[in-house]
Amino acid sequence: MKKTLMCPVCSKKAILTTNIFESFYICPNCNWKSTNTDTLDISYKSNSSAPLSNLFPHKFIIDGILCLSMESFIQSLRVDNKEMQQAICSNYSGMMAYKLRLGLNDWRKEGYIYWNGKRIKRNSKDYTKLITKAYDCLFEQNIVFREILRSKKDYYLIHSMGCDNIDETLLTEEEYRFQLNRLKEKF
Ligand SMILES: [Zn+2]
Numbered sequence: 001m002k003k004t005l006m007c008p009v010c011s012k013k014a015i016l017t018t019n020i021f022e023s024f025y026i027c028p029n030c031n032w033k034s035t036n037t038d039t040l041d042i043s044y045k046s047n048s049s050a051p052l053s054n055l056f057p058h059k060f061i062i063d064g065i066l067c068l069s070m071e072s073f074i075q076s077l078r079v080d081n082k083e084m085q086q087a088i089c090s091n092y093s094g095m096m097a098y099k100l101r102l103g104l105n106d107w108r109k110e111g112y113i114y115w116n117g118k119r120i121k122r123n124s125k126d127y128t129k130l131i132t133k134a135y136d137c138l139f140e141q142n143i144v145f146r147e148i149l150r151s152k153k154d155y156y157l158i159h160s161m162g163c164d165n166i167d168e169t170l171l172t173e174e175e176y177r178f179q180l181n182r183l184k185e186k187f
Helices: 070-076 082-091 094-103 125-141 143-151 173-184
Strands: 004-006 013-018 023-026 039-041 060-062 065-067 112-115 118-121 156-158
Touching: 004 173, 060 125, 065 070, 065 082, 070 082, 070 094, 070 125, 118 125, 125 143, 125 173, 143 173, 156 173
Parallel strands: 039 156
Antiparallel strands: 004 013, 013 023, 060 065, 112 118
8 A cells, every 4th residue: 555645535634643553644734535435446356346446357349359358458558569459458357468568568667658559658648538438438438437437436546555646657646546536426
């Protein structure tokens, strides 16, 4: 768990606190705690939140390409070869795509990713648009994902496993939460 994350209530910094029983986040500004029952920390390892994880096998199609999960799509962005990219999206589930990543191109060196023959800067509006489009496809096409998100619409979503550094990850904690909260607004 990282030391701080953005408080889902007031957007100030919440701080990791550890006692002998557990670790949790607390916001000094508004007193929000990650252990509150209206907070959901999204993790593939948790039974209650796994179906909202990018690793969960919710299928969707983007630009004609079947993706077995959001993680399959995101990891495939490392690959410039269209055929191989498509094979990763369509054949490797989230956890497998995640495990493949170290054998794929390290996008961090140049800061570019690839989609469908296009080279896109990681840190750009075009990248945000592409990720937004993928989450829209998932939301519109996959009733299971959509209904589970609906069932959690009154929860504060956090992702304590998430990375904050845009130069290190293809989806920061903030980007991830932004997408889920944006979709929740549609209900
Ligand atoms: Zn707060």
